[in-house]
Amino acid sequence: MAEIQIKGIAKSFGAFKALHSIDLTIADQEFMVLLGASGCGKTTLLRIIAGLETPTQGEVWIGGRRVDRLPPRERGIAMVFQNYAVFPHLTVLENIAFGLRMKKLPQPEIDRRVTRTAELMHIEQLLARYSGQLSGGQRQRVAVARALAMEPDVILMDEPLSNLDALLRLEMRAELKGVLAGSKTTTIYVTHDQVEAMSLADRISVMNAGRIVQAASPVEIYRNPAARFVGSFIGNPPMNFLPATRTPDGRWSVAGITLGGPAAASGKLEFAIRPEDLTVAAGGFDAVARVVEPLGAHTLVTTEIDGALFRAVLDSDVRINPGDRLSLVPKPDRIRWFDPETSLAA
Amino acid sequence: MNTRALPYLLLLPATLFLLVFFVYPFVQVAVQAFVGPAGFTTDNVQTMVKNFRFWPSVRNTVLLAAIVVPLQLVMALVMASIVANLKSARNTILYIFTIPLGLSDLAAGIIWLAIFEQSGFLNSMLVSLGVVDKPILFLSYQNSWVIFVAVLLAELWRATAIVMVILVAGMGLIPKEYYEAAEVFGAGPWKRFLKVTLPMLKPSLQTALILRTIAAFEVFSVVQALGGTTLPVLVGQTYDWQFNQQQTGVAAAMALVILAISIACTVFFLRVLRTPKGATL
Numbered sequence: 103m104a105e106i107q108i109k110g111i112a113k114s115f116g117a118f119k120a121l122h123s124i125d126l127t128i129a130d131q132e133f134m135v136l137l138g139a140s141g142c143g144k145t146t147l148l149r150i151i152a153g154l155e156t157p158t159q160g161e162v163w164i165g166g167r168r169v170d171r172l173p174p175r176e177r178g179i180a181m182v183f184q185n186y187a188v189f190p191h192l193t194v195l196e197n198i199a200f201g202l203r204m205k206k207l208p209q210p211e212i213d214r215r216v217t218r219t220a221e222l223m224h225i226e227q228l229l230a231r232y233s234g235q236l237s238g239g240q241r242q243r244v245a246v247a248r249a250l251a252m253e254p255d256v257i258l259m260d261e262p263l264s265n266l267d268a269l270l271r272l273e274m275r276a277e278l279k280g281v282l283a284g285s286k287t288t289t290i291y292v293t294h295d296q297v298e299a300m301s302l303a304d305r306i307s308v309m310n311a312g313r314i315v316q317a318a319s320p321v322e323i324y325r326n327p328a329a330r331f332v333g334s335f336i337g338n339p340p341m342n343f344l345p346a347t348r349t350p351d352g353r354w355s356v357a358g359i360t361l362g363g364p365a366a367a368s369g370k371l372e373f374a375i376r377p378e379d380l381t382v383a384a385g386g387f388d389a390v391a392r393v394v395e396p397l398g399a400h401t402l403v404t405t406e407i408d409g410a411l412f413r414a415v416l417d418s419d420v421r422i423n424p425g426d427r428l429s430l431v432p433k434p435d436r437i438r439w440f441d442p443e444t445s446l447a448a
Numbered sequence: 449m450n451t452r453a454l455p456y457l458l459l460l461p462a463t464l465f466l467l468v469f470f471v472y473p474f475v476q477v478a479v480q481a482f483v484g485p486a487g488f489t490t491d492n493v494q495t496m497v498k499n500f501r502f503w504p505s506v507r508n509t510v511l512l513a514a515i516v517v518p519l520q521l522v523m524a525l526v527m528a529s530i531v532a533n534l535k536s537a538r539n540t541i542l543y544i545f546t547i548p549l550g551l552s553d554l555a556a557g558i559i560w561l562a563i564f565e566q567s568g569f570l571n572s573m574l575v576s577l578g579v580v581d582k583p584i585l586f587l588s589y590q591n592s593w594v595i596f597v598a599v600l601l602a603e604l605w606r607a608t609a610i611v612m613v614i615l616v617a618g619m620g621l622i623p624k625e626y627y628e629a630a631e632v633f634g635a636g637p638w639k640r641f642l643k644v645t646l647p648m649l650k651p652s653l654q655t656a657l658i659l660r661t662i663a664a665f666e667v668f669s670v671v672q673a674l675g676g677t678t679l680p681v682l683v684g685q686t687y688d689w690q691f692n693q694q695q696t697g698v699a700a701a702m703a704l705v706i707l708a709i710s711i712a713c714t715v716f717f718l719r720v721l722r723t724p725k726g727a728t729l
Binding site: 152153154173174175179180181183184185187189190191192200201204205232233234235248252 | 628633648
């Protein structure tokens with residue numbers, strides 16, 4: 103059982119505040135992804151949980167034990183590093199056995215675990231090799247096997263797939279998901295790749311500028327962004343935004359059409375809609391198509407509404423040419439509203 | 449330009465340099481050692497070996513190297529670890545450690561002579577502290593082991609820093625991620641040193657050991673300053689044969705002995721500290 107609790111963790115590097123008082127609870131056996139652009143603090147948070155970085159403030163609890171003063175080796179964690187950190191002077195076998203030898207486990211137990219994890223990661227034929235003789239993908243497998251062999255309470259992964267080529271990344275992603283689900287450990291996975299985050303996570307914590315903006319399931323994050331940042335960061339293409347002003351009858355006027363919305367205190371809101379939640383029909387936004395990109399299943403149309411960029415993902419049998427005027431109607435149940443003052447969902 | 453010939457053409461200057469300034473003198477020395485007026489001869493070798501100072505000089509030199517090099521290695525590892533882990537003042541400490549490197553070895557010998565002499569620092573100190581009544585003659589032929597210890601100290605003081613500099617550079621090349629991985633997977637500071645630093649430092653250790661060992665077998669000026677011929681060493685004997693005895697052939701034979709030892713050491717370290725294929729960074 104290893105629930106992770108992060109309580110008020112803050113970290114400053116000199117005058118720069120990398121993390122502003124982070125609170126987060128990760129359930130036992132949960133797969134939590136920390137997602138954010140580079141420099142948002144996600145790796146710093148992971149390294150604080152690992153014990154490779156000391157927090158300026160706050161506490162880290164793993165499995166009901168406060169660990170923020172303990173060295174990494176006493177925290178019951180294993181880690182997969184971005185550059186793998188597979189020891190070049192040891193064979194694959196010795197790399198996987200490294201942590202087990204440090205724990206002074208009996209040799210039969212070491213053999214059992216090395217064999218099991220090597221089979222799990224499909225590297226049993228590579229055990230005698232050195233890392234210099236392995237491809238990037240194989241090194242990645244060794245790094246994961248080394249972590250799994252520890253049978254840890256928590257596995258921490260720092261952008262483990264970022265150095266692999268696209269095809270391999272796809273393959274490893276699916277495999278990691280299966281392997282980690284089977285291992286019943288709590289996983290914290292850092293990435294800047296939202297597709298990776300969506301496909302792997304039980305829950306995603308979207309981070310921005312040293313804060314967790316939203317921590318929720320992938321679908322929730324996608325459908326109900328808690329802040330404008332989440333909507334603009336998640337989704338490819340991201341959400342569309344348009345300014346909205348309140349009409350005298352309490353409805354909202356958005357780019358020439360009037361929509362029902364929340365009863366906000368201020369007279370201004372921001373209307374938001376995902377590009378795929380638009381249909382071409384009468385009575386919608388008056389948009390001028392600028393770029394048309396057929397993507398097979400869908401066609402991505404970049405339009406202009408009142409001088410602002412506005413994207414729509416339309417069915418690919420819709421015939422649109424650049425310069426065409428079209429009327430885009432948002433699906434009413436998919437419309438989201440943000441307060442421009444706080445950037446939070448209204 | 450013929451691309452097949454280009455690499456050889458580019459190697460030509462260096463090859464010529466080596467031929468003219470290394471291979472040719474080496475052949476000359478070999479000729480001097482083994483060719484007498486009547487053709488091939490082992491007279492020079494026999495004269496060399498029969499000399500009463502030959503075996504002591506071999507013993508002293510080997511013993512010195514055998515003690516100095518391991519001690520220097522350990523000290524340099526400690527010093528390099530300290531320097532590599534410093535967060536501030538790293539360069540200052542590094543400069544202080546490397547001051548002795550700036551001195552010629554003869555000057556270093558003279559400094560240590562000034563310490564151990566009858567009227568030297570050590571004696572003045574002992575007398576003024578009342579430890580002894582009158583100055584002691586440390587560096588006499590009667591207790592040549594004191595000379596040996598003095599040479600040992602001087603060598604440690606003088607040449608440990610070069611090993612350290614090589615090791616500091618080598619440690620700088622080890623990516624931090626390996627230490628972090630070792631830390632996460634259960635290695636404490638000592639285990640990290642044993643399991644990450646030492647094995648990954650192997651190429652630097654190899655270089656440092658080869659350089660230092662060869663230099664240790666060529667110890668001369670320090671011994672000359674502190675003990676003259678009281679403590680015979682190989683290079684000292686070579687000098688003696690060449691310039692005092694005027695026997696170039698015997699001196700050449702001595703030089704070959706030193707060369708053989710140096711080559712043997714180099715081969716030894718190359719083999720022992722070999723990195724398996726694919727096990728490099």
